[in-house]
Amino acid sequence: MSESAGNQPVSRNIVRAEGQVSGADREAHFGHRAVTVWFTGLSGSGKSTLAFALEAALLERSVASYVLDGDNVRFGLNRDLGFSPQDRTENIRRISEVCRLFQDAGIVVLTAFISPYAADRDQVRAIHPEGAFIEVFVDTPLDVCEARDPKGLYVKARAGEIPDFSGISAPYEPPPSPEITIDTTQPLDACVAHLLAALPLSNGPRR
Numbered sequence: 401m402s403e404s405a406g407n408q409p410v411s412r413n414i415v416r417a418e419g420q421v422s423g424a425d426r427e428a429h430f431g432h433r434a435v436t437v438w439f440t441g442l443s444g445s446g447k448s449t450l451a452f453a454l455e456a457a458l459l460e461r462s463v464a465s466y467v468l469d470g471d472n473v474r475f476g477l478n479r480d481l482g483f484s485p486q487d488r489t490e491n492i493r494r495i496s497e498v499c500r501l502f503q504d505a506g507i508v509v510l511t512a513f514i515s516p517y518a519a520d521r522d523q524v525r526a527i528h529p530e531g532a533f534i535e536v537f538v539d540t541p542l543d544v545c546e547a548r549d550p551k552g553l554y555v556k557a558r559a560g561e562i563p564d565f566s567g568i569s570a571p572y573e574p575p576p577s578p579e580i581t582i583d584t585t586q587p588l589d590a591c592v593a594h595l596l597a598a599l600p601l602s603n604g605p606r607r
């Protein structure tokens with residue numbers, strides 16, 4: 401595989417093609433804003449649970465949405481990537497481009513990735529239009545995540561069986577100014593209601 405220099409494509413012989421339908425046209429068609437809702441938080445904080453519950457709640461409200469979930473993406477698109485800092489960054493870079501495509505297509509895309517590095521998340525924000533990237537900090541304390549341990553990963557990490565585990569043996573950088581912060585010591589229904597109220601999905605000027 402050829403290396404691309406910085407943000408530039410490897411090939412010089414490519415030119416962007418323009419369609420006739422704009423993002424605004426698609427938003428008007430679907431009747432809601434298209435945004436990327438980026439959940440970030442420790443393993444076990446509740447990202448997947450919240451994203452899938454929100455997806456179901458949005459479907460009930462006729463909002464077109466789709467979840468990109470960490471492990472699911474690592475089974476396919478990113479199956480060549482591990483958990484080294486470089487691979488984590490590349491993982492998020494590829495996902496960010498997928499999010500941007502979904503968002504451009506008029507969809508509310510919900511993501512559930514630990515995404516431990518603030519700089520990586522800022523890169524995702526940078527490729528979105530102003531107001532179309534909503535960072536949601538799933539602010540569950542490490543001890544609560546560890547007590548939940550839904551996949552048994554904290555036990556393995558404490559036993560030294562997982563070398564790069566965010567919050568234990570690898571860093572997690574909390575977002576300094578997320579659009580939304582969720583306290584998952586509240587019941588799931590309350591968290592979903594909070595998200596539905598806070599998300600800027602109504603058509604009209606972006607907030």
Ligand SMILES: Nc1ncnc2c1ncn2[C@@H]1O[C@H](COP(=O)(O)OP(=O)(O)O)[C@@H](O)[C@H]1O
Pocket residue numbers: 441442443444445446447448449450512548550583584585586587588589591
């Ligand atoms: N309010 C809540 N929001 C999300 N998850 C919750 C909440 N309360 C309890 N949980 C539990 O916490 C665990 C979160 O696991 P998961 O969603 O897989 O986390 P992550 O995707 O962040 O690794 C699940 O077992 C879920 O049932």
Ligand SMILES: [Mg+2]
Pocket residue numbers: 447448449469470471512
């Ligand atoms: Mg998950």
